[in-house]
Amino acid sequence: MTVLILTSDQDVTADMAVVELNARGIPVLRLDPAELPGGVDVSGEYAHGVFQGHLSVGGRVVSMGGLRSIWVRRPGVPAARARAASAWLTEEASQALYGMLRCTDARWMNHPDAARQARHKPWQLWLARECGLPVPATLITTFPRVARAFAERYPDLVVKPVSGAHPGDGALAVPTTRVRPDEDYRDVAHGPTLLQRRVRKVADIRLTCVGDRLFAARAASGTPEVPGIPDIPDAADVVDVRFDPDAGPWRPVSVPRRVADAVHAYLTRSQLAYGAFDFAEDADGIWWFLECNQSGQFGFVEIETGQPIGRAVAEWLAGEPLGPHTPRVTETGSAGPAGSPRDTDPTRDTDPTHP
Structure with missing residues (x-):
């Protein structure tokens, strides 16, 4: 059975898992919904109480019934690279692809509903x-007076976006920043503002x-x-x-x-x-x-x-161990293995999923 990975072509993080799956001989199909239609194609038939769906990438055709799991990693906007790209086509492509995939018995990491x-x-x-x-x-507010009252209770605050970087703009990353002591908070009236005790x-x-x-x-x-x-x-x-x-x-x-x-x-x-x-x-x-x-x-x-x-x-x-291996670090604590974060890309944790 095949592992389906929905992500962009240049996703080094996904590559790390793909290498492990390939070494085990587990089939992997990797596609970017942005290439649908054209580079990626879909087909689904509902007849006699049975659903049969297929995906095609680069001439390779895979049955949706043969998917063991689906990793919604960093997929592009459906149909974003189509010759006649439009908001309408994006919605059509999204409905078709994700709607069909929901008809499978595959495990999701993570399911579109839970991810949203x-x-x-x-x-x-x-x-x-x-x-x-x-x-x-x-505090998340659009009331300046409420923001000022919150700042009186917690004088040392940071401000950050409520949503993070916008899904449609991967280049936009707004850093968490301390609020100046002389801030009057009038600008929170222009949009929801998240203030947090530092x-x-x-x-x-x-x-x-x-x-x-x-x-x-x-x-x-x-x-x-x-x-x-x-x-x-x-x-x-x-x-x-x-x-x-x-x-x-x-x-x-x-x-x-x-x-x-x-x-x-x-x-x-x-x-x-x-x-x-x-x-x-x-x-x-x-x-x-x-x-x-x-x-x-x-x-x-x-x-x-x-x-x-x-x-x-x-x-x-x-859905199974990949065989014996020698960990490069000791997995400590009964809570599970140890791990960590670091990246030179400030947009690394934006969330451009469009299920």
């Missing part, structure tokens, strides 16, 4: 707290979850705070690890049992098979939940830490 819900930051924050993860005080972090944590396996990594903050010395933000005070060249290096770290239990609960309730969690670790060792990206990259983690995340993904997609 998981993208909502307000819901993430609520679910994380429900599952027992510490969440910094957060965690005085000593490190960033990336926790990559593949099924029930956890890979955690830690990167010490590039500009540690010194107790007793005033810490005043300026206009360029970005606190986003993706934009901090002095952060790191990323190193494997054990997952605290309480965090592991909460993360497993989060994945179960959100129906995710894969999730990339970001935490800020404070001086007391508390991991504060920031977000969970249901299609976050892991390539930079594996490259920097040597953790076998690509193999773990491949095993989940295959």
Whole structure:
């Protein structure tokens, strides 16, 4: 049976899992919905109570009934590269492709419905707290007076986008930035603004979850705070690890049992098979939940830490172990293997899925 991977051609992270699957001899079909129709073609027949669907890529035809799993990795917008591209054709192509794939018995990483819900930051924050993860005080508002009142209660704030980078603009990544002390918050009236109490972090944590396996990594903050010395933000005070060249290096770290239990609960309730969690670790060792990206990259983690995340993904997609191997790092803690994050691409955790 075949593993279907929906992603762009130049996806190094997906390549890591493909290499593992190829080594095992497990058939893989990789396609980008942006190439539909033309480079990618679909066909589905509903007759006599039976559905039969087929996919074609580069002349290779695969039966949808023969799919063992579907990895919605980083697919392009359906029909985006079609000769007569249009919003109408995109909707038609999306309905056809994802509608047919939903008719299969394949396992999803992650199912389009679960992935769509998981993208909502307000819901993430609520679910994380429900599952027992510490969440910094957060406000999402378009009321300037409410923002000012929140800032009086929590004078040290950061501002970040509610949605992250826009799915249609992979080049757009808005960093998490500290709010100036003299901010009057009038601009929040122009659109929903997410304000959050700044965690005085000593490190960033990336926790990559593949099924029930956890890979955690830690990167010490590039500009540690010194107790007793005033810490005043300026206009360029970005606190986003993706934009901090002095952060790191990323190193494997054990997952605290309480965090592991909460993360497993989060994945179960959100129906995710894969999730990339970001935490800020404070001086007391508390991991504060920031977000969970249901299609976050892991390539930079594996490259920097040597953790076998690509193999773990491949095993989940295959539905079976891929045979004996020698881990490049020790998988620590009963919570699962260790893992980590790092990347030079600030857009690495945007979410351009269009199921």
